[in-house]
Amino acid sequence: MNKSGKTLIELNSLLDKWQTRLLLDGWDISIKIVEFNRTDYQQSGDIKVNLEQKKAVVLLTNMPFKDEEYVLVHELVHLLLWDLDTFSEKFVLKKSNTKLKGQHGAYMEKLEATVDHLTKILINSK
Secondary structure, three states: OOOOOHHHHHHHHHHHHHHHHOOOOOOOEEEEEOOOOOOOOOOOEEEEEEEOOOEEEEEOOOOOOOHHHHHHHHHHHHHHHHHHHHHHHHHHOEEEEEEOOHHHHHHHHHHHHHHHHHHHHHHHOO
């Protein structure tokens, strides 16, 4: 797959730096360059997590349009919050929770805003 922006070697070096800095040394984390085929928005990254095995794959776009280090840290912050996020999302989506019915989009917006804010703090404190 074609890749513009940082090389995979550079990205893995950044991953090593941030994995240590975020105290994620016990995790097996890798990077995979992908082409996101979304039509609703331009996606820069994603993370796939196996909490039980402490493994994660950070997916980064092959056509970067954002600071790749920022996107990498953003996805690692999602990993830090993963257990809380999945617990909260299940609560929001629970069929018996009529009070929160239809609030998944609002939950996701708040999650992304929080992750984005924490990412800015981390990047600006390096």
